[in-house]
Amino acid sequence: xxxxxxxVAGPDLSAYLKPRAGGAQDFDLLVAGAHCxxxxxxxxxxxxxxxxxxxxxxxxxxxxxxVRFRPGVAADAGAVLRAVEGLGYKAAPFDPTEAAEAHDRExxxxxxxxxxxxxxxxxxxxxxxxxxxxxxxxxxxxxxxxMMQWWSGLIATPCVLYxxxxxxxxxxxxxxxxxxxxxxxxxxxxxxxxxxxFVETILHGRxxxxxxxxxxxxxxxxxxxxDHQLRARARSAAADLLALQAPYAITxxxxxxxxxxxxxxxxxxxxxxxxxxxxxxxxAVVEGGAGELDNAMLTGETRPVPVAAGSAVQAGALNLxxxxxxxxxxxxxDSAVAAIARLVEAGAQSRSLYVRxxxxxxxxxxxxxxxxxxxxxxxxxxxxxxxxxxLLRAVAVLxxxxxxxxxxxxxxxxxxxxxxLFRRGVLVKSGAALERLAEVDHVVFDxxxxxxxxxxxxxxxxxxxxxxxxxxxxxxxxxxxxxxAAEAGPGPMAEDVSETAGQGVEGWIGGRRARLGRASFVGxxxxxxGETELWFGVVGETKVRFRFSDxxxxxxxRTVAELTRRGLTVEILSGDLSGPVARxxxxxxxxxxxxxxxxxxxxxxxxxxxxxxxxxxxxxxxxNDAAALAKAHAAMAPGSALSATQNAADLVFSGEGxxxxxxxxxxxxxxxxxxxxxxxxxxxxxxxxxxxxxxxLINPFVAALAMSGSSLVVTLNALRMRVGAGKT
Amino acid sequence: MTIFLMxxxxxxxxxxLGLGAFWWTLRSGQYxxxxxxxxxxxxxxxxxxxx
Numbered sequence: 001x002x003x004x005x006x007x008v009a010g011p012d013l014s015a016y017l018k019p020r021a022g023g024a025q026d027f028d029l030l031v032a033g034a035h036c037x038x039x040x041x042x043x044x045x046x047x048x049x050x051x052x053x054x055x056x057x058x059x060x061x062x063x064x065x066x067v068r069f070r071p072g073v074a075a076d077a078g079a080v081l082r083a084v085e086g087l088g089y090k091a092a093p094f095d096p097t098e099a100a101e102a103h104d105r106e107x108x109x110x111x112x113x114x115x116x117x118x119x120x121x122x123x124x125x126x127x128x129x130x131x132x133x134x135x136x137x138x139x140x141x142x143x144x145x146x147m148m149q150w151w152s153g154l155i156a157t158p159c160v161l162y163x164x165x166x167x168x169x170x171x172x173x174x175x176x177x178x179x180x181x182x183x184x185x186x187x188x189x190x191x192x193x194x195x196x197x198f199v200e201t202i203l204h205g206r207x208x209x210x211x212x213x214x215x216x217x218x219x220x221x222x223x224x225x226x227d228h229q230l231r232a233r234a235r236s237a238a239a240d241l242l243a244l245q246a247p248y249a250i251t252x253x254x255x256x257x258x259x260x261x262x263x264x265x266x267x268x269x270x271x272x273x274x275x276x277x278x279x280x281x282x283x284a285v286v287e288g289g290a291g292e293l294d295n296a297m298l299t300g301e302t303r304p305v306p307v308a309a310g311s312a313v314q315a316g317a318l319n320l321x322x323x324x325x326x327x328x329x330x331x332x333x334d335s336a337v338a339a340i341a342r343l344v345e346a347g348a349q350s351r352s353l354y355v356r357x358x359x360x361x362x363x364x365x366x367x368x369x370x371x372x373x374x375x376x377x378x379x380x381x382x383x384x385x386x387x388x389x390x391l392l393r394a395v396a397v398l399x400x401x402x403x404x405x406x407x408x409x410x411x412x413x414x415x416x417x418x419x420x421l422f423r424r425g426v427l428v429k430s431g432a433a434l435e436r437l438a439e440v441d442h443v444v445f446d447x448x449x450x451x452x453x454x455x456x457x458x459x460x461x462x463x464x465x466x467x468x469x470x471x472x473x474x475x476x477x478x479x480x481x482x483x484x485a486a487e488a489g490p491g492p493m494a495e496d497v498s499e500t501a502g503q504g505v506e507g508w509i510g511g512r513r514a515r516l517g518r519a520s521f522v523g524x525x526x527x528x529x530g531e532t533e534l535w536f537g538v539v540g541e542t543k544v545r546f547r548f549s550d551x552x553x554x555x556x557x558r559t560v561a562e563l564t565r566r567g568l569t570v571e572i573l574s575g576d577l578s579g580p581v582a583r584x585x586x587x588x589x590x591x592x593x594x595x596x597x598x599x600x601x602x603x604x605x606x607x608x609x610x611x612x613x614x615x616x617x618x619x620x621x622x623x624n625d626a627a628a629l630a631k632a633h634a635a636m637a638p639g640s641a642l643s644a645t646q647n648a649a650d651l652v653f654s655g656e657g658x659x660x661x662x663x664x665x666x667x668x669x670x671x672x673x674x675x676x677x678x679x680x681x682x683x684x685x686x687x688x689x690x691x692x693x694x695x696x697l698i699n700p701f702v703a704a705l706a707m708s709g710s711s712l713v714v715t716l717n718a719l720r721m722r723v724g725a726g727k728t
Numbered sequence: 729m730t731i732f733l734m735x736x737x738x739x740x741x742x743x744x745l746g747l748g749a750f751w752w753t754l755r756s757g758q759y760x761x762x763x764x765x766x767x768x769x770x771x772x773x774x775x776x777x778x779x
Contacts, residue, residue: 037767108754115750123743127736144732149734490732 013077013260016093023071027080031065032090034058046083064094088188107232110225113163117218120159124211127152149201149208156210157194164190166224180361182407185369189398190216196395207392210397219711220407225412230418230431249281254280271327272600274319283372284326286311291322296448298623299575316623316642321478356432358410361679373397376694396693400706401686408711409678412718413555417671425654426664433650437634437668439615447574447584450638451556456480456548458487465544469536472516476505480534481516514538557588559658572603575624602628619661621645636661670721679716685710
């Protein structure tokens with residue numbers, strides 16, 4: 001999906017400008033391909049030198065270029081875009097949403113909480129060291145100890161109350177809907193710890209756990225922050241992919257001027273221009289021009305469909321040849337594509353009911369721990385410990401079993417796994433996606449664009465024929481002609497070429513007139529195109545036919561074999577005709593396939609499989625797959641898929657191969673194994689520590705040590721992941 | 729004993745300075761672009777900081 005911005009006659013981009021205080025205007029664009037200090041300097045100085053630009057700054061991490069225009073100047077966003085593209089980088093205007101900014105605020109809040117917790121932990125511990133070292137009763141008297149406990153408490157308490165807010169809020173939200181998540185025992189444990197420690201300090205006791213409370217929050221915040229980073233990175237990468245696909249439209253005003261507008265601003269009756277290589281932005285009727293549309297993303301069918309004035313066209317179809325002028329027939333949100341997007345939303349809702357691993361663990365863990373603590377208190381009191389001692393032991397149970405290891409266990413594994421996959425070109429949208437992917441036992445592939453490359457390749461032409469037709473093919477921009485020219489390699493071009501949109505090209509080769517295009521255009525009667533083909537004919541000679549086929553991806557068969565070897569069953573659900581589907585199925589070694597399916601058929605097929613108890617992974621790229629992707633237990637889409645499809649998928653992979661599917665599956669299984677190991681370790685730790693706390697064997701030093709130690713073990717275990725190291 | 733009363737507030741004050749510095753780095757957007765900042769030191773010329 002190349003960028004289709006035309007640098008020569010650029011449409012007006014003013015819809016993307018954001019006014020700032022003082023009359024200045026901001027313009028954000030996404031720049032692809034800048035990776036070094038030199039690129040950065042080149043782009044920034046190049047853009048800053050433009051008329052009216054006050055400053056330009058490229059963020060190399062996110063690839064976003066922020067441009068500020070001087071107040072009171074006519075801001076020319078198109079010039080900025082042209083300048084960046086002139087320097088050799090791909091660029092697209094970017095529309096940062098409110099959601100992204102809110103997300104960023106949450107990230108800052110977490111980072112600041114982490115800083116506050118680190119400050120609190122370090123300083124509260126400073127006062128605990130003498131206690132741990134057993135100095136009291138030797139050089140230092142009890143009065144000094146109490147003073148140190150006060151210091152420790154005065155530092156730790158505000159830090160815990162501020163830094164612990166994310167946990168308290170989450171626990172409160174969960175309790176209000178009558179459930180208990182992992183944050184409930186954390187919050188109760190921490191708050192009770194603070195309370196008991198103050199009581200102890202006032203009563204001049206020695207069991208003050210201020211340092212434990214604040215370092216617990218610190219360690220848990222690390223897990224929380226890692227989880228946030230994972231989601232933030234995935235979200236911004238997903239947004240970038242979609243921004244580069246540019247959901248925009250070029251409209252014509254009454255004076256024939258072109259304007260580039262975000263999709264949301266298109267109204268019914270607007271005149272739209274769609275050039276070859278661009279997608280139809282909204283359901284519309286052709287007003288002028290003729291051409292061919294590729295509906296593969298909508299229906300899975302690879303054969304081009306001719307359109308002319310009066311034809312109705314659907315959003316998402318790719319214009320293969322001939323500039324089209326369209327009149328928008330519906331608003332963008334009522335397009336067929338948007339209807340698919342709503343199906344996707346409905347599917348995603350059922351997916352949000354998925355209970356994550358950590359919450360499953362919490363469902364067992366929370367009642368057990370709270371019962372144990374309550375039992376300790378009741379049993380201690382009845383066995384004659386006295387209420388104060390019994391309460392202290394109950395709190396010790398809560399602290400020592402506080403799910404520090406559990407809070408870190410899953411995020412540490414998932415950030416590691418998704419980081420590794422990210423380097424391989426696989427984008428994981430959420431931690432839950434990895435968990436679901438690990439459970440999959442059946443894989444459904446779409447054919448066009450997934451098992452195949454999704455673009456035509458010439459088949460079975462002799463080099464002599466190829467050389468004859470190539471000069472004409474080189475002169476055309478039609479995808480089939482381009483495929484023919486690519487096959488023939490460089491060479492001479494035909495002279496005096498004219499192209500008839502949707503029909504073919506005509507020109508002079510070696511002094512003779514020749515035509516390349518549809519059968520009727522070349523002069524072959526009665527031969528209706530049953531499949532993708534081009535005809536070529538020199539005046540007065542026999543016409544020849546070139547046939548094209550959508551090639552399988554090179555590693556499609558190997559990927560299917562690898563998946564089968566892992567015990568998964570594989571199936572094809574395609575919207576294409578049964579002939580091409582059967583051929584593809586045989587070539588990659590899949591025995592189960594269905595062809596000619598509508599988007600609803602696909603979604604229903606997935607729903608049936610789910611009803612049978614199968615956990616389905618759907619891999620698809622078309623809009624016709626989007627509903628099925630959303631219905632499936634886990635879903636993957638290639639980076640070439642349309643935005644609605646990518647939105648429906650949990651994982652998006654880039655690159656030529658399908659090997660990413662196997663790599664992602666292996667990584668997900670490995671991540672689940674690591675997470676389960678971490679849970680097992682945490683359970684073991686609690687089995688030892690909880691009874692010790694019940695018997696009153698835990699002092700503040702042991703509590704601090706045990707907590708940090710268990711967190712360290714869990715994190716190190718997570719780092720054992722090796723992503724993509726195996727055969728793929 | 730007096731040394732405690734002197735050193736404890738001083739050490740907390742120093743740690744607070746560190747926390748304040750961290751808050752400032754967060755506020756001024758210094759973690760927005762780690763890759764870019766690492767590369768920017770290679771470029772000569774003035775740097776105005778994030779927009």
